[in-house]
Amino acid sequence: MPTAAPQTTDELYQALRENDERPYGRTRTVTAEELVDAAEQFEETRPLVDALLELQEAYTYGSEPRKSPVVFARLLTLFDEQPDVFDERLRHLLFWRFKWVANALRALPEIPLASLRQWLTEMRDRYEKAGLDLQPYYGQAYQLAAHIGGDTALAYELWAGRARTRLSDCEACEICERALYHLAAGDDERALRAWEPVLAGKESCQEEPARSLSYALLPLLRTGRTDRARELHLAGYRGCRRNPSMSGEIGRHLEFCALTGNEARGLELLAENRNLFAEVDSPQDLFDFLTGVEVLLQRVELLGHGELPVAGYAGRTWTVAGLRAEVRDRADDLAARFDARNGTTAHTDRRRDRLDRAPLLDALELTLRTRSLDDVAPVAAPAARTAATVPDSLPELICQARAWDEQGHPDAQACWARLRTLVAARDYTHPDDQAVGPLVRLYADLLADEASRTGEKDEFADAVALHEEAAGLYDDAGLPGHAALARACALLAAAEIPTEDADGAEAKAAALTAAHMSLVRLHEETSGLAPYQEARLLRLRATALGLRLQTSGSEEHVAPALAEVDLLHGFATRHDAVGQIAGALLLRATTYALSGDLPAALTETDGLLDRLRSHGPAWHLPRTLALRGRLRLGLQDPQAAHADLAEGLRLAADWSADVVDTSRLHAELAEVCMHLGRPDEALRHLTRSAELDLRRGSRFAAYCTYSNAAQLSLDLGHVEDCIALLDSLLAEPDVTAGELDDRLVAQLRLTRARALHAGEDLKAATVELVALAAESAGWDDDPGSHAMIAAETAVLLGKSGEFGRARKAADQALAAHARAPRYEYLSNSLRELARLQAQQQGPDGLADARAFLADAGRIADEARAAEYEAHGRSLETALAYEHGRINAYAGAYEDALTALDKALTLLGEPGPEQDRAGEWAECVRLAGAVEGIYLERPAPALARLDAAVSRLTALGHTEETEPLTSLAAQLRDEE
Incomplete structure (x- = not known):
């Protein structure tokens, strides 16, 4: 909106141009209204006509059909009173917009049918008086007939059988x-x-x-x-998303989701378009939108999810069932009003037909982020194997949970979860059973389980507190062995808490060394340990040294880690602790892998898999197969790695996601698929990995994986998939609330902008990048990223022809580059800007294009001084070529040829390698075109081209000779 009313017609027209750049909606409409008020102060009529035309457009595409005819009536009056004000363009716009008024009146059930027909008569009379063909009139007559319903054949033929005119739709x-x-x-x-x-x-x-x-x-x-x-x-x-004037289209997309098994996506799209409930002022558009909404909600309710929360009218909280009832009443009322006006049942019939449609497909995977209604429920429980024999009896349940916990059996988790719910109930009564023990012990058990799960989420400080609290309760219960084990877990968790130390790895290694010493001391000082407790303490000791090796990578830490594993394995073997034997063997294989001895690690893993298949426990199989898959990938056998990981994923389906890290299995399969050249399969695994992380609350990891999936999708050319995925992620509540890491959100938005650009939506891509450039300007800790974002923004602005703004963005990029150099990226962007300006503006843009290249030249000098090696051709070579190209675009052909000869010198003669041959040939071709065509010196140009063809042919680069041969033939034909 303008900050002050325009005082001159020049200011008015500037404001009109600026408003024309805004998206349709309230801001644009209100500004257009203000500009009409401003235009009325001028004596001339023409500014008022232009302002009224802008206002009518804002009303029409802002879904305000009641106001559009009023504005047009003013325009028509001005035309009748001052026809000379309307030049040919304005006359065309005026007669074109008779159709807009017809559409607007048709969308308003309060307008009588007689008035609609009267308006069409007015249109016909006006067209005939102006000597205009009536095809547009018959088009509106047909649309009215189709709107009313009944036999439309004659109206269709009267319209469709006529030739189109300049005023036809x-x-x-x-x-x-x-x-x-x-x-x-x-x-x-x-x-x-x-x-x-x-x-x-x-x-x-x-x-x-x-x-x-x-x-x-x-x-x-x-x-x-x-x-x-x-x-x-x-x-x-x-x-059409979020666009009030396309609410009917959005309703049909919601209906499509409902009929293809994509109800969850439909609810997501409905939430994204919640603004339409308030912003759509067209009864016809609202009718179409609400009917689509009802089709979706009806389907969701039919599937048993009527109590799901859903986005609806502002001011209250809605469930699917509640919103469906509200929408049904409003849409029924609209249908009745239209039918009453039209004297038919067409709107009611069309509504019934849409609502009666059966699903067309059980499931159609619409997006990379495929989710079910269960996934969007307030508490979406991850799919997991239900424990087969969880007892109903409370004493049996408690004893079973402890027995399974001692074995490390994953079904213990289901027992603890059930017990946590029972104990939290107000009417809980603890069993008076000696086998169960006191309530304080059960509290300690539950705390210990919670502490373990908290540590698995890397929330180590919270895990320490929970383990310590459990240890205190075990002391109260007179269970010193249990207390010691809880304190041992706390010691290891405390060593994993990240530090602010400058050398974090060294500090963590020292903390793990201290933790190991404390664990050994605790082990030695605790008497009366049960075998399973002693095995667990030994496992914790071995784990501490394994983590130390992983942190330090030091060869001196390998032997101590293996020694602790041997202690655990020996003890577990003597006591026939099947689970701990498997754990020891897994730790041994992992230790060899961390030491870099992959063949030894693979041998150990093979032996472990044989043992697990014959002796169990089965729940270790997926994790062990995953390890062998990683080892085989490290040994350059991706096919075998894929087989292991796929089998691990298949077996993981037998266990809950808390037992087997299914998300990681999918992520590792994605990596292997990329090695095998199967990117589409990799993409599926990435998205499944991310969604599993989301379901279990690992949101940062999920968004990171989704970011990788979006980039891969873009790399594969799946532009719309990429945009749909990112739109879905950026609409997540924690993203919109600003709770997610701002740099990760920026990366998602940056990828989206690039996808929009790839999808040829240059305007939307530029808007996103301009916003990102403004935000990243404040990243004092990361000026390099700002430099790249600002440079990319400058290039998009250049593609849009906005070279003034592009220059400012490029200057921002250069300033950030001075703090954190990005030599090649900035050089590439500046050269691209120079090419765009010379290409679009010709000689008028040459000076500014050369200024961009001068900046690129300074960057090349800086890079050379810093001994920076470009990934492709040298920055100097690329710069010389670009000087040749922009001078050629601007008609400075002698300068162009000089620059291209310099580029050829810098490139040097081509050799057998393929990459340089193509680049050299293109430089020769452009030099030949400049010299032979534009400078009209065909003889030296032909000599240049023939020599290059001979050189490339001798080196076997026959494909690269084709454009040179073609140009030479053209020059000879013109001689």
Whole structure:
């Protein structure tokens, strides 16, 4: 909105131009209203006409149909009173917008049908008086007939049979109307054939292809084109999200989700478009939107999730069932109002048809983030194997939990969880049973279990406190062995608490050494330990030294770690502790792996797997297979690694995610798949890994993995998948509330901006990058990242032709680069900016383009002084080539040729390697074109080209000779 009312017509037109850049919505509309008020102060009529046209556009595309006809009436009055003010362009706009008014009146059930027909008569009379063809009038007459319902064949023929005129709706809009006619007749195939130019992106306008895409989704499904439907859902939804004037389209996307087993995504999209409940002022658009919402909510409720929370009208909390009832009443009322106005039952019938549709597919994977309704429930329990024999009797339950806990059996977790719920109840009564023991012991058991789970989440300080509290309770219960074991766990957890020490690894290694010494002392000082308790203490001792080796990587720490493992293995063997024997063997294999002896680690793992398959315990199998998979990958055998990890993942399904780190298995399979050249499979594993982390509360890790998945999806060219995934993540509550790490969020947004750019949505990509550049300017601890973001922003601004803003962004990048050099990235960006400016502006842009190259030249000098090695060609070579290219664009051909000859000298003659040959050939080609075509010196140009062809042919680079041979032939033809 303007900070002050424009005082001159120049200021008014500048404000109108700025408002035209804003997205449609309240801000743009309110500003347009203010500019109309400002325009009325001027004596000239033309500024008022332009301001009124902008206001009508804001109302039309801001879903305010009640106001659009009022503005148009003023325009029509001005036209009648002062026709000379309206030049050819304004006359065209005025007569074009008769259709806008017809659309607006049709969308308002309070406007009588007679008034709609009267307006069409007015349109016809005006067109005839102006000598205009009536095809646009017949188009509106057909749309009114289709709106009312009944037989539309004659109205369709009167419109569709006429030739298009300059005032006809755009080709894309007319294609959509023809397709909808065939769709209403039940002919999906003919409708899709009619739609093809729009669906293929050959025809578009303000509302297209988003409108057509939303209508085409169900016909595509019904005709078996599921992949195409998925693709168009992703692209189409992005084109209309949060847009009040496209609320009907959003309703159809919600319906599509409901009919393809994607109810959870539908609820996610509904939440993202919650603003539409308040911002849609068009009854017709609202009717279409609410009906789509009801289709979704009806499906969710039918699946038994009526109590799920859902985003709805502001001011209260909604459940699916409650919002469905509200939406049903409002949509029924709208249908009744339209039908009463139209004298038909068309709107009620259309509503019933949509609500009566059965799902078209049980499940269609729409996005990389596939979730079910269970996943979006307030407490989404991860899928896990239910403990087979959890006793119902409380004393038996307590005894079973302890027995399984002693064995390390994973089903102990289900018992502890059940007991935690029972003990928390107000009416809990502890059994008076000597085998169960006192209540204080049960409290200690529950605390110890909670402490272990807390430590597994790397919340070590909390784990220490819980273990210490459990130890105190065990003391109170007269169980010194249990207390010692709890204190031992606390010692190890305390050693893992991160420190602020400058050398964190050294400090942690020292802490683990001290912890090991304390564990040994505690072990020696505690008498009366049960065998399972002593085995656990030995396991903790071995684990402490294994962690120390992992932290330090020191060879001197290998032998002590193996010695402790041997102690554990010997003790466990003597007492036939099956679980601890497996644990010792796993620790031994891991120790060899940490020492770098992968063959020895693999041998140990093979032996462990044989033992586990014959003696158990089975729950160690997935983890051991995962270790062998990692070892085989390290030994350059990705195929075998994939087999191990896949088997581990299959076996992991028998256990809960708390027992087997299924998320890590998926992540490791993704890495192996990349080694095998199977990126699509890798992508599936990455997304599954991330979603599992989300479900168990490891949100930072989940977002990091999803970030990698988004980047891989973009690398694979799956642009819409990438954008849909990132849109979903960025809408998560902890992201919108600012609770997630800001740099990670910035990375997600940066990838999204790049995906938008790749999807040719340059405007949206630029908006995102400009915002990121502004935010990253405050990253005093990371100026290098700001330099790269600002440089990337500058390039996008250059592609949009905004070179003034691009220059400012480039200056920001250079200032940050001075603090944290990014030589190659900045050089590449500056050269690209120079090329864009010279290419778009020709000679007028040459001076500014050269200024960008001068900056790139200084960076090349800095890089050379810092002995920086570029990844590809040298920065000097790239710079010389770019000087040649921008001078050629700007018509400075002699300068261009000099620069290209310098680039060829810097490149040197090509050799057998493939990469330099192509670069050298392209430089020769451009030099030949400048010299032979633009400088009109074909003889030396041909000599240059022929020599290059001979050189490349002799080296076997025949493919690189083709553009040179083609140019030479062109020059000879012109001689």
